[in-house]
Amino acid sequence: MDGVKCSDAKLRACADSIRARLPEVESVNEQYSLERKGRANKLHEELQSAIGEHRSSLQKFQFQVFEYAKVASSPEDVEMLTTLAANLHAWVPEGQVSAQSAAELLKKLSSF
Numbered sequence: 001m002d003g004v005k006c007s008d009a010k011l012r013a014c015a016d017s018i019r020a021r022l023p024e025v026e027s028v029n030e031q032y033s034l035e036r037k038g039r040a041n042k043l044h045e046e047l048q049s050a051i052g053e054h055r056s057s058l059q060k061f062q063f064q065v066f067e068y069a070k071v072a073s074s075p076e077d078v079e080m081l082t083t084l085a086a087n088l089h090a091w092v093p094e095g096q097v098s099a100q101s102a103a104e105l106l107k108k109l110s111s112f
Contacts, residue, residue: 001087007057008091008098014050015102018043018109025112040112047109051102 025039065084072081 001061001084001091003057004061004088004095005091007054008095011050011054011098011102014047015098015105018047018105022108036112040109044106044109047102047106051106054098 021043025036025043028036028039030036065081068077069081072078
């Protein structure tokens with residue numbers, strides 16, 4: 001779960017950084033559309049990369065949990081999986097906020 005939270009934090013940091021640099025793109029005169037688009041594309045690619053890393057982290061976590069669940073047999077294993085499920089359930093709204101924020105930012109960057 002720590003890996004998922006870490007990748008989520010990285011995605012948020014990336015989105016915040018891009019959001020802070022977005023005014024630079026917006027400040028380029030609209031007459032220089034190629035310049036604006038080029039700068040926006042660079043930010044778009046950076047965000048896409050962070051989203052890809054986040055997705056990969058979630059997929060790895062999912063795989064590990066499913067593999068562990070296949071062999072879990074003791075009460076301690078079941079308790080650990082129950083705790084893990086509860087932690088994941090508690091984190092999901094936070095993760096959804098990160099995903100929604102990144103999606104909105106991608107949409108904005110695509111408009112240049």
